[in-house]
Amino acid sequence: MKIFFIMSVMYLALSANDVQRLYEIVSDVNNVQTDNTEALEQKVKRLEKKVRELTLALKQKEAKAHIKQKTPMKPKVSVKTKPKKKSSQIGTYRLLRDAYVYNEADGEILYTWEKGRSFTSSKHTDRMIKVTGYFVNRIWRKAEKDMWVKSENAFRR
Numbered sequence: 001m002k003i004f005f006i007m008s009v010m011y012l013a014l015s016a017n018d019v020q021r022l023y024e025i026v027s028d029v030n031n032v033q034t035d036n037t038e039a040l041e042q043k044v045k046r047l048e049k050k051v052r053e054l055t056l057a058l059k060q061k062e063a064k065a066h067i068k069q070k071t072p073m074k075p076k077v078s079v080k081t082k083p084k085k086k087s088s089q090i091g092t093y094r095l096l097r098d099a100y101v102y103n104e105a106d107g108e109i110l111y112t113w114e115k116g117r118s119f120t121s122s123k124h125t126d127r128m129i130k131v132t133g134y135f136v137n138r139i140w141r142k143a144e145k146d147m148w149v150k151s152e153n154a155f156r157r
Contacts, residue, residue: 013114091128092157099153101131104146111147118157119149125150 094116101111105128119134131147133140 080151092118092120093149093154094118094157095149097153097155099149102128102148105130105148109147110145113149119143119154124151129154 037075042136050063095113095118097115099113099115100109101113102108105125117134119131120140121129123130124131127150128148131143131149135141
């Protein structure tokens, strides 16, 4: 019976040590989870800040683009005459100054293009140049609709 009692006490002593180690392991895991959670929260905050900055920058660019493409009031034109067509020389042109882009020769204003904008044309008249394509970030794009620019606002490159 003494042996049984001694064995039980030793078993409990050894088991108590294992239980204590188990508590320490659980505590360490909880600390690691807390550290990871804090790091993830900081990363999420940084990413949310970056998203806010990019959203603001996008809104500002959209606002600038909207202002530039706002259609101004149509200028008063008393007499509309059909312009005489000149030869159809294909060429590249550049704007001398900010200029209106019209939907047809002496038609309604579609856009306002900035000085220095490049475009291509295969048709023109005495007063107007038809835009057949234009450059965006040095990449040529075909004009999807009829666009005309006054020849006094552009020069051939």
